[in-house]
Every structure is written in C-alpha cells, then in structure tokens.
Amino acid sequence: ALLEKELRIAIRENNFHLLYQPQYDLKTNRIVGVEALIRWEHQSLGIISPADFIPLAEEIGVISQLTEWVLAEACRQAVEWQQQGLPPIQIGINISPFLLGEEIITLVEETLHNTGLDAQFVDLEITESFMQDPEYAINILNRLKNIGVKLSIDDFGTGYSSLSYLGRLPMDNLKIDRSFIDGIKADNGMMVKTILDMANHLHVSVIAEGIETKEQLQFLRRFQCQIGQGYYFSRPVSSEEIKALFH
Ligand code: G
Ligand code: G
Ligand code: MN
Numbered sequence: 001a002l003l004e005k006e007l008r009i010a011i012r013e014n015n016f017h018l019l020y021q022p023q024y025d026l027k028t029n030r031i032v033g034v035e036a037l038i039r040w041e042h043q044s045l046g047i048i049s050p051a052d053f054i055p056l057a058e059e060i061g062v063i064s065q066l067t068e069w070v071l072a073e074a075c076r077q078a079v080e081w082q083q084q085g086l087p088p089i090q091i092g093i094n095i096s097p098f099l100l101g102e103e104i105i106t107l108v109e110e111t112l113h114n115t116g117l118d119a120q121f122v123d124l125e126i127t128e129s130f131m132q133d134p135e136y137a138i139n140i141l142n143r144l145k146n147i148g149v150k151l152s153i154d155d156f157g158t159g160y161s162s163l164s165y166l167g168r169l170p171m172d173n174l175k176i177d178r179s180f181i182d183g184i185k186a187d188n189g190m191m192v193k194t195i196l197d198m199a200n201h202l203h204v205s206v207i208a209e210g211i212e213t214k215e216q217l218q219f220l221r222r223f224q225c226q227i228g229q230g231y232y233f234s235r236p237v238s239s240e241e242i243k244a245l246f247h
C-alpha cells in the first residue's frame with residue numbers, strides 16, 4: 001500500500017527517468033537502435049525495479065499514465081538526438097499488454113504528432129501474452145503498423161507459443177528472450193538456431209537479448225542473427241552516454 005501511494009505520487013510528479021540500451025547490427029557493429037528502459041529512484045526507498053512497479057502500475061490502473069510518459073520522453077529524446085546530429089536510430093519502447101487496445105493507437109499517434117518523430121523510428125515491444133486473443137491482437141497490431149511504427153515480439157519463446165498464427169502477426173522483429181542466449185552453451189545453440197531459422201522463414205529479423213559473452217556473440221554472428229544487445233556491449237545508459245558512443 002505504501003508503494004502504491006508512492007507510485008501514484010511519482011506518476012503525478014514524473015519522478016522517473018529513462019536509460020537506453022544500445023542495439024548493434026551484428027554485421028557492421030553499428031548501433032542501429034536503443035531500448036528505452038524506465039527507472040524509478042525514490043528519495044527514501046531507493047531504486048525500485050520496473051520488474052516490481054510495472055506490474056503494480058498494471059494492477060492499480062495507472063499503467064496508461066506511465067506509458068504515456070515513457071512514450072513522450074523516449075520520442076522527445078529520439079528527436080533531440082537527431083537534432084544533435086546523431087544518425088537516426090530506432091527506439092524500442094516496451095508496451096504493457098494491458099494497454100493494447102484502442103487507447104494505444106491514439107496514444108502513439110498523438111505522441112508522434114506532438115514530438116514530431118517519424119513513426120519509422122519507433123519500435124513497440126510487445127510480449128506474447130498479448131496474443132491470447134489472436135484475432136483481436138492482429139487487428140490492433142495491423143492498425144499500429146498502419147501508423148508506420150515497427151513492432152517487435154519481446155521475450156520471444158517464454159510466453160504463449162502461438163506458432164499457428166505467428167505468421168499472421170505484422171511483426172518486424174522478434175526479440176529472442178535472454179534465457180535462450182544464456183542457454184547456448186548447454187544446448188549447443190539448438191534453440192537459438194531453431195528460432196533464427198523460423199524467423200528467417202517468416203521474414204522477420206531477430207534481436208538477441210542478454211548477450212553477455214564473446215562466445216555467445218560469435219555464435220549469433222555465425223548463424224546470422226541480425227541485431228544484438230546485452231551487457232557484453234553495454235548496460236542500459238543515460239542519453240548522454242548514448243550520444244558519446246557515436247563520437
Ligand atoms: O530494465 P530492467 O531489466 O530492470 O527491466 C525489468 C523489466 O521491466 C523488463 O521486463 C522490462 O521489459 C520492463 N520494463 C522496463 N522499462 C519498461 C517500460 O518503460 N514499460 C514497460 N511496460 N516495461 C518496462
Ligand atoms: O523484458 P525485457 O526484455 O524488456 O527486459 C529487458 C531487461 O533486460 C532490461 O531491464 C535490462 O536491464 C536487462 N538486460 C539487458 N541486457 C542484459 C544482459 O546482458 N544480461 C541480463 N541479465 N540482463 C540484461
Ligand atoms: Mn524489452
């Protein structure tokens with residue numbers, strides 16, 4: 001209850017900030033995108049993980065206000081980077097499955113309009129749990145695609161394996177959950193290879209998450225995974241540090 005109260009206050013006062021984790025093209029080693037990750041540092045409670053407060057925000061019905069802030073801040077930052085002369089990169093934004101409905105369409109449209117960011121630079125990350133009602137999901141996702149944004153399936157492989165309609169989802173990227181990258185040694189990369197193969201057939205590109213070792217990176221390169229992110233490259237960092245990576 002304390003955390004609930006503090007979360008409501010934090011939302012009212014925008015007491016959050018975003019960190020950005022770079023995503024690398026594994027062929028060229030260039031940064032092609034960043035994932036925006038929300039952070040909450042409470043003045044007396046300290047750092048509270050989004051793994052704790054995002055589910056709470058969903059539960060108490062404030063996730064839409066929170067996402068509104070994340071979207072606006074991430075898009076504003078992307079525009080600022082472009083104005084500062086950085087090459088345009090894509091910005092990954094996590095979208096709670098709770099929000100996927102009519103509301104998110106308007107919110108994305110309005111945010112793009114207000115910030116002036118071109119839709120092609122936004123990559124909405126959506127987990128598989130949203131796909132429980134496939135017909136509904138496909139409808140909403142198609143409408144998001146019509147705005148011009150990119151769509152990624154986040155944490156792929158950990159949710160509802162809805163292989164039967166995966167090919168009907170208008171997805172641009174599939175983000176392999178980091179548990180599979182972590183498991184490369186144990187299973188000789190069997191799962192990763194299988195997912196890469198499937199993605200290839202579906203004409204979606206793959207973003208490998210949670211790359212922590214050189215061996216994992218070499219394996220992913222060898223099997224032509226397109227994009228990677230993880231502590232091996234960089235932890236999530238401030239917007240200033242992202243800028244510095246381009247100099
Ligand atoms: O960055 P970190 O590993 O602490 O994130 C923990 C979890 O919180 C991850 O599942 C991540 O997707 C989620 N998360 C981080 N930032 C956001 C955000 O802005 N919105 C939503 N919905 N989830 C986020
Ligand atoms: O659920 P989602 O994939 O959005 O979660 C992203 C989270 O993963 C971020 O909170 C980020 O801090 C974390 N993360 C990013 N790279 C790595 C990594 O290499 N190893 C681990 N363990 N976590 C990572
Ligand atoms: Mn994500």
Ligand code: NA
Nearest residue numbers: 154155175209
């Ligand atoms: Na993920």
